[in-house]
Amino acid sequence: MQKGKEHSGEYIFRTVRDYIRSIDSSINPYLALFGCSDEVTGSADAARASVFGGFGGIFTTRIIGSQIFYQQIQIATSRGHRSNVFEVNVHIGEIIEDGHKVYGALIGRDGHRRATCGALAHVLDDLHRNPSEAPNISRTEDGEVYLDFLGTLKFRLRPHFQEILAAENQVVAITKINLDVQVHDLIHQLQRIIAKDPSHAPMFVYGTIAYNRTAQPDTKSLEYFYALNGPKPDQVVNLLHQV
Ligand SMILES: [Zn+2]
Numbered sequence: 443m444q445k446g447k448e449h450s451g452e453y454i455f456r457t458v459r460d461y462i463r464s465i466d467s468s469i470n471p472y473l474a475l476f477g478c479s480d481e482v483t484g485s486a487d488a489a490r491a492s493v494f495g496g497f498g499g500i501f502t503t504r505i506i507g508s509q510i511f512y513q514q515i516q517i518a519t520s521r522g523h524r525s526n527v528f529e530v531n532v533h534i535g536e537i538i539e540d541g542h543k544v545y546g547a548l549i550g551r552d553g554h555r556r557a558t559c560g561a562l563a564h565v566l567d568d569l570h571r572n573p574s575e576a577p578n579i580s581r582t583e584d585g586e587v588y589l590d591f592l593g594t595l596k597f598r599l600r601p602h603f604q605e606i607l608a609a610e611n612q613v614v615a616i617t618k619i620n621l622d623v624q625v626h627d628l629i630h631q632l633q634r635i636i637a638k639d640p641s642h643a644p645m646f647v648y649g650t651i652a653y654n655r656t657a658q659p660d661t662k663s664l665e666y667f668y669a670l671n672g673p674k675p676d677q678v679v680n681l682l683h684q685v
Contacts, residue, residue, distance in 0.1 A: 443683075443685045445665055445682055446651075446665060447663055448661035448662065448663050449661060449662060449663070449664075450662070451485070451486045451489040451490070451652070451660065451662045452492065454662050454663075455489055455490055455493035456493050457685050458527070458646070458685070459471050459493050459527075461681065461684070462527065462646055469644075470497045470526075471494060471646070472494075472497055472523070472526050472527060473490065473494040473497070473525065473528075473529060474503070474515075474518040474519075474525035474527070474528050475490065475500055475502045475503070475529045475531065476503050476504075476505075476508055476514070476528065476529065476530045476628070477504045477508055477529075477530075477531045477533075478504060478505070478506060478507060478508045478531070478532065478559055478561060479504040479505060479506050479561075480506060480558075481504075481533045481558075481652065481654065482550070482551060483652070483654075483660075485659065486531075486652060486662070494527070501518045501525050505591055506560070506591050506592065507561040507565070507591070507592075507624075508530055508533075508624055509594060509595055509598070510627045510628045510631065512631055515632065515635070516635075519642060526642070526646065527645070527646045527647075527648075528628055528632070528647045529647075530647070530650070530666075531649075531650045531651075531662075532559065532562075532617055532620055532621045532649075532652070533559050533652040533653075533654050534613065534614065534617045534651060534653060534654065535547045535548035535556075535557070535558030535654045535655075536548065536653050536654065537555075537655075545611065545614050546558065546563060546613035548654050548656050549656040558654050559617065561591075561592065561595060562595075562613070562620060565592065565595055565596055565616065566606070566613065566616055568596065569596075569603055569607065573603065573607070575596075577590075577600065578590055578593045579593045579594050579597055581593070598620075598623050598624075598627070599616070599619065602623070605619065617651060618665070621649050621665055621666070622649075624649075625649040625665075625666050629647055629668065629670065629678060633670060633672075633673045634673070636672060640673075643671055643677075644669050644670060644671050645669075645670040646667075646669055646670070647666065648664060648666055648667040649665045650662045650664055650665065651663045651665055666682065667680070667681040667685060668680055668681060
């Protein structure tokens with residue numbers, strides 16, 4: 443499948459599932475999804491459920507900016523869940539204005555325009571306002587300590603700030619770079635799990651971008667698709683051009 447080409451979500455999910463089953467029909471693809479909390483979605487989740495739901499449902503984590511954290515991965519891979527297929531999904535709004543596609547917003551369910559992805563728009567705004575800000579990953583409010591998910595997102599994207607600011611379309615750039623960062627962090631974490639217990643291999647990781655629209659149906663692109671056959675770097679096999 444061509445990287446970045448837009449399809450229906452259902453087509454992409456089926457292609458991924460059928461390819462995994464074609465490698466070894468004894469593999470049951472137990473999907474774990476890492477998505478963004480501020481994506482309001484219905485049809486994509488229905489399509490995922492129709493393709494992967496027959497294997498015992500879908501383990502779902504939604505955190506702003508589609509962030510990966512070790513604790514959720516640990517639970518998703520533990521006994522009783524045993525996830526072996528992982529999707530990282532980021533999203534971007536698309537509006538047609540004067541015949542041109544404009545990315546980064548859509549008209550929300552209340553009829554108002556809203557930044558999409560809201561979390562990434564926030565990071566981009568702060569980056570413009572204060573490029574040298576040192577992100578805090580926790581904060582204290584009314585004497586209680588909270589994990590700051592916007593702070594953890596900035597922290598992970600920080601090494602890429604120059605690249606984002608230099609891009610022709612910064613909204614598209616931050617979306618693609620965030621997916622790259624989260625997918626590769628996930629692969630790193632899953633390979634640690636395989637190193638401890640080789641019976642977890644093979645695992646599969648794919649990354650998608652959802653193009654959210656108001657009137658027209660959403661589309662998705664497949665940006666990454668890997669098999670993890672073991673804990674070593676050369677045991678990560680790129681499958682994108684094989685499907
Ligand atoms: Zn979002």
